[in-house]
Amino acid sequence: MVPLSWYLALSALLFTIGAVGVFIKRNAITIFLCIELMLNAVNLTFVALSGFFGDVGGQLFVFIVMTVAAAEAAVGLAIIISIFRNRESLNVDEVDAMKL
Amino acid sequence: MTGELEKILFIVVAAIAVASALNILIQRNPLYSALSLIVTLLSLSVLYLTLRAQFIAAIQIVVYAGAIMVLFVFAIMLLNVPKTQPEVEKQKGLRLLAIPFAGVLIAEMFFVLRQIRPLTLPVLSGDPDQVVGTTWSIGTALFSDYLLPFEVTSVLILMAVVGAMVLARREGD
Amino acid sequence: MKYPLAIIILAPLIGAAILGLFGKRMSERVIGWIACSTVAVSSILAFYSFFNHASALEHGDKHYEYLFTWINVGSFRADASLVLDSLSAIYILFVTFVGFWIHVFATGYMRGDKGYWRFFAYMNLFMFSMLTLVLADNFLLMFVGWEGVGLCSYLLIGYYFQKDFANDAAKKAFIVNRIGDFGFALGVMLLFTKAGTIFFFDDPGRGVHGAFDWAMAQTTDPLALSAIFAGGITTIAVLLFVGAIGKSAQLPLYVWLPDAMAGPTPVSALIHAATMVTAGVYMVSRASSIYVHAPTAMFIVAIVGAATALFAATIGLAQWDIKKVLAYSTISQLGYMFLACGVGAFGAGIFHVFTHAFFKALLFLGSGSVIVGMHHEQDMRKMGGLKKYMPLTFATMLVGWLAISGVPLLSGFFSKDEILYRSFVAEGLPDSWAKILWFVGAITALVTAVYMTRLMVLTFWGERFTAPEPALEAHSTSGEHHAGPPHESPRSMVLPLIVLAAGAVFAGYLGVPEGLPGGALPNYFERLLKPSIASPHMKEAKEPVREHREPSVPEFSLMPEIVEPPANHSLELTLTGVSITIALAGIAIGWVWFNRKPLWEPPRLLEEKYYVDEVYDAAIVQPIKQGSINVLWKFIDVHVIDGAVNGAGHLASLLGTGLRYLQSGLARSYVAVLVFGALLLIAYFVIR
Numbered sequence: 001m002v003p004l005s006w007y008l009a010l011s012a013l014l015f016t017i018g019a020v021g022v023f024i025k026r027n028a029i030t031i032f033l034c035i036e037l038m039l040n041a042v043n044l045t046f047v048a049l050s051g052f053f054g055d056v057g058g059q060l061f062v063f064i065v066m067t068v069a070a071a072e073a074a075v076g077l078a079i080i081i082s083i084f085r086n087r088e089s090l091n092v093d094e095v096d097a098m099k100l
Numbered sequence: 101m102t103g104e105l106e107k108i109l110f111i112v113v114a115a116i117a118v119a120s121a122l123n124i125l126i127q128r129n130p131l132y133s134a135l136s137l138i139v140t141l142l143s144l145s146v147l148y149l150t151l152r153a154q155f156i157a158a159i160q161i162v163v164y165a166g167a168i169m170v171l172f173v174f175a176i177m178l179l180n181v182p183k184t185q186p187e188v189e190k191q192k193g194l195r196l197l198a199i200p201f202a203g204v205l206i207a208e209m210f211f212v213l214r215q216i217r218p219l220t221l222p223v224l225s226g227d228p229d230q231v232v233g234t235t236w237s238i239g240t241a242l243f244s245d246y247l248l249p250f251e252v253t254s255v256l257i258l259m260a261v262v263g264a265m266v267l268a269r270r271e272g273d
Numbered sequence: 274m275k276y277p278l279a280i281i282i283l284a285p286l287i288g289a290a291i292l293g294l295f296g297k298r299m300s301e302r303v304i305g306w307i308a309c310s311t312v313a314v315s316s317i318l319a320f321y322s323f324f325n326h327a328s329a330l331e332h333g334d335k336h337y338e339y340l341f342t343w344i345n346v347g348s349f350r351a352d353a354s355l356v357l358d359s360l361s362a363i364y365i366l367f368v369t370f371v372g373f374w375i376h377v378f379a380t381g382y383m384r385g386d387k388g389y390w391r392f393f394a395y396m397n398l399f400m401f402s403m404l405t406l407v408l409a410d411n412f413l414l415m416f417v418g419w420e421g422v423g424l425c426s427y428l429l430i431g432y433y434f435q436k437d438f439a440n441d442a443a444k445k446a447f448i449v450n451r452i453g454d455f456g457f458a459l460g461v462m463l464l465f466t467k468a469g470t471i472f473f474f475d476d477p478g479r480g481v482h483g484a485f486d487w488a489m490a491q492t493t494d495p496l497a498l499s500a501i502f503a504g505g506i507t508t509i510a511v512l513l514f515v516g517a518i519g520k521s522a523q524l525p526l527y528v529w530l531p532d533a534m535a536g537p538t539p540v541s542a543l544i545h546a547a548t549m550v551t552a553g554v555y556m557v558s559r560a561s562s563i564y565v566h567a568p569t570a571m572f573i574v575a576i577v578g579a580a581t582a583l584f585a586a587t588i589g590l591a592q593w594d595i596k597k598v599l600a601y602s603t604i605s606q607l608g609y610m611f612l613a614c615g616v617g618a619f620g621a622g623i624f625h626v627f628t629h630a631f632f633k634a635l636l637f638l639g640s641g642s643v644i645v646g647m648h649h650e651q652d653m654r655k656m657g658g659l660k661k662y663m664p665l666t667f668a669t670m671l672v673g674w675l676a677i678s679g680v681p682l683l684s685g686f687f688s689k690d691e692i693l694y695r696s697f698v699a700e701g702l703p704d705s706w707a708k709i710l711w712f713v714g715a716i717t718a719l720v721t722a723v724y725m726t727r728l729m730v731l732t733f734w735g736e737r738f739t740a741p742e743p744a745l746e747a748h749s750t751s752g753e754h755h756a757g758p759p760h761e762s763p764r765s766m767v768l769p770l771i772v773l774a775a776g777a778v779f780a781g782y783l784g785v786p787e788g789l790p791g792g793a794l795p796n797y798f799e800r801l802l803k804p805s806i807a808s809p810h811m812k813e814a815k816e817p818v819r820e821h822r823e824p825s826v827p828e829f830s831l832m833p834e835i836v837e838p839p840a841n842h843s844l845e846l847t848l849t850g851v852s853i854t855i856a857l858a859g860i861a862i863g864w865v866w867f868n869r870k871p872l873w874e875p876p877r878l879l880e881e882k883y884y885v886d887e888v889y890d891a892a893i894v895q896p897i898k899q900g901s902i903n904v905l906w907k908f909i910d911v912h913v914i915d916g917a918v919n920g921a922g923h924l925a926s927l928l929g930t931g932l933r934y935l936q937s938g939l940a941r942s943y944v945a946v947l948v949f950g951a952l953l954l955i956a957y958f959v960i961r
Contacts, residue, residue, distance in 0.1 A: 001103050001220035002110045002150070005213045010114045010147075012209040014140075017121045019205070020198045023944045026189060029130045029176055031940075033137050036168070037121055040144055043160075051151035052219050056232045056241045059156050060249075063238065066163055067253050071260030073168050077175045078267035084179050085270075092940050093190045099938030194941055201945075204952050211959045 007048035014041035117143040141165045152233040278338045278355040284314040285400035296390025305380035308393035316369035330359045333804025356410035360805040364407040374769035379539035381765030399425035412461045412471040422549045423450045430536040442532035449529040453519015460512030485562040496568040510570030521553030523581045534596040538641030547630040554610045558619045562807040575615025579713040582608030586720040591875030618695035619806040620799045628684035631776035632676040639670035642762040653731040660733040662759040669770040676777045678722040679856035684781025722859020730867045
């Protein structure tokens with residue numbers, strides 16, 4: 001039987017990779033992908049705990065998270081498209097007009 | 101015997117997940133990164149199955165990998181930037197920060213996991229069609245205990261649709 | 274008359290207030306009348322109070338006037354209350370009397386000066402402070418008067434404030450006094466710690482205990498160097514004496530007095546001859562019950578007094594300014610007074626204060642008259658032969674000169690002789706110090722006679738010495754080069770001189786020592802003072818001894834059993850003979866030595882006052898000044914304090930500049946910060 005800690009370890013690892021990716025990558029869409037990865041890592045944690053403790057709430061939460069992720073992906077990509085129209089570039093480092 | 105098989109299965113699937121996750125970072129072309137993410141999602145789905153979350157596993161493939169990632173791919177294709185000008189990078193030091201951060205996170209993970217008691221999946225009891233993880237269980241919970249989040253989520257989706265349309269239209273449309 | 278003592282004090286204060294507020298618009302005549310009349314009121318009341326209580330005072334009665342309770346905190350109490358006992362009675366008598374005549378003199382001397390009103394306002398204020406000092410019945414009120422006279426001294430020395438050297442002299446006086454005041458304050462505080470009170474005497478009616486009553490019940494400290502620092506009675510006595518050193522210009526804090534001659538001459542006469550400088554002697558005599566229990570302190574007092582006397586006399590020998598000679602003479606005579614106190618003859622010391630007030634004020638006022646007559650010339654080298662121009666001044670100064678030199682039958686002779694005798698036979702001093710002190714005193718008397726004779730000779734006899742004026746055609750040296758010949762002074766100035774001369778002659782008869790052939794005259798002075806001051810010949814009393822007395826007399830007076838040493842009349846006569854010889858010899862030496870021309874040039878060392886001022890300047894003033902400029906100002910004020918203040922601003926701005934880098938506008942760095950924060954949070958939970 002696979003102990004719980006293995007699932008949690010895998011989840012942490014995926015989350016770390018996603019976090020690192022967010023601030024290494026400069027392409028806006030790639031950053032988004034990494035965010036999705038982080039969300040999935042957290043989903044794994046929820047499902048694992050839900051299975052091990054027999055509580056359906058965990059899986060329900062995952063359900064909601066997926067819905068929210070979809071909505072967020074839609075809006076976020078819309079923003080990225082409008083930024084692209086302005087600057088012709090997807091480089092996040094070029095969008096720094098708000099600096100002091 | 102099944103215990104060992106399960107472990108092997110887990111390790112294989114986990115390895116695929118991690119490898120494809122790393123591939124997201126390694127690839128330059130965002131399209132390849134998206135495809136790697138799809139692989140990760142699929143392997144996660146397999147893991148959900150081993151955790152008796154059948155419904156979620158199915159939803160993952162249908163919604164996440166099937167809809168959201170398709171959306172991403174559409175966007176990538178739409179915004180295909182030709183690599184003519186050199187990539188601008190400001191604050192190069194941030195790249196170096198990644199390693200310490202990752203290291204600290206992993207370390208923290210070890211700290212936490214040390215204190216978790218060795219649990220295994222509990223024995224199933226009750227009606228196999230109504231056990232936690234089946235569609236029935238999720239459906240009844242969704243429309244009874246967790247009705248409010250359900251309704252709110254629907255409003256959220258509405259807002260997202262409206263917002264996406266507003267943000268992405270051209271001027272004068 | 275309900276509160277005579279209070280009126281004695283307040284009359285000059287009212288005068289000062291009136292003159293200070295309205296004096297600018299008054300005429301000189303009115304100002305003079307107001308100033309002199311307030312002092313006259315005080316003087317009349319002083320005589321009245323004295324004669325009212327004369328017999329009671331002799332018995333040791335004290336007459337209190339309680340005005341109000343000033344401070345009453347915890348166990349510390351200080352009242353505004355006045356006490357009249359024989360010591361303060363003597364003081365107010367001569368202070369107001371001499372003060373009055375000096376005020377009269379000043380109305381003539383200061384005529385024509387623009388700050389006439391200011392001068393008399395300050396003079397009246399001074400009288401108020403001095404009388405407060407003398408009449409106070411606790412150390413704190415006395416300290417108020419003490420500081421007040423110091424303040425008035427500063428104001429009056431710096432009266433000619435347009436002149437830099439006057440301002441410097443005023444500051445010097447105040448600052449050097451302050452050093453002494455510090456010791457005084459410490460002494461009072463220590464006394465309070467040990468005795469629990471700062472009142473002088475017990476007054477059961479008011480519920481206060483007296484420090485002197487406490488002191489009388491103490492055991493005598495040993496005669497040892499360690500006693501000074503032991504924190505007991507000797508320490509108190511020494512600290513109080515430090516205050517007296519400052520106020521009464523003894524070694525090493527005398528340096529302000531010669532410079533104080535920058536003030537107008539009446540000021541020098543009143544403050545720096547007759548009254549303020551004797552406040553130290555007053556204080557030591559007042560606290561005699563403390564001193565007799567601290568033989569080490571008394572020894573120090575005697576040595577300082579004797580050393581100062583000789584030291585100042587030698588400097589006086591070499592000065593050319595007539596006022597400076599008198600200033601050093603004052604310092605020297607003050608040394609005598611402290612010598613007397615140091616050997617336990619407090620009565621003799623006070624007697625010398627009394628006679629000195631008369632003849633020194635006389636000498637100063639006379640010199641003022643000479644200065645005015647010479648159109649404000651003070652250098653004796655420019656004077657000479659004035660006796661035919663200013664006969665009255667000459668006559669009165671003659672009396673003063675003979676008195677201070679110790680010529681028999683004049684007041685100075687009696688008082689000085691008493692001091693010398695008592696120091697010769699003093700007990701309780703180590704080894705043969707009594708003889709040494711007598712010897713120093715005798716030498717000083719000789720030098721005193723010499724320099725005073727020099728002063729008289731240079732000023733009044735001989736021909737006029739004048740500095741050769743190139744503009745004038747060659748005349749004989751006795752030609753004049755001032756605007757008009759020197760003239761006698763007006764009546765307002767001469768009358769006080771005559772009065773004071775009479776005092777200088779006759780005041781001495783109040784205290785003729787018993788051993789002299791004039792023993793038919795009782796030593797009234799000594800008898801009067803006896804109950805108010807302690808004597809070192811008392812028997813050790815653990816508990817105050819009750820003498821036979823009527824019930825109307827208060828419980829306790831400072832009169833425990835006194836075992837006087839047997840009066841050695843033949844010794845006294847011998848020593849008197851020695852004193853007379855010294856006086857006459859001094860005059861003779863001075864006459865011969867200084868009458869010849871060319872003028873005798875004093876040794877450089879003496880003329881430059883042993884370079885003491887220069888030494889002080891180099892050792893104390895300059896280091897402080899350099900320290901203040903370089904350390905306190907340039908370093909601490911500019912770098913540390915301003916640096917801290919500016920630095921705070923600078924720091925804020927630096928912080929801002931640093932934090933600005935966080936706002937880079939880059940999404941990636943924001944995320945990095947986010948992740949960092951998340952890490953910290955996780956770490957917190959993990960570790961907990």
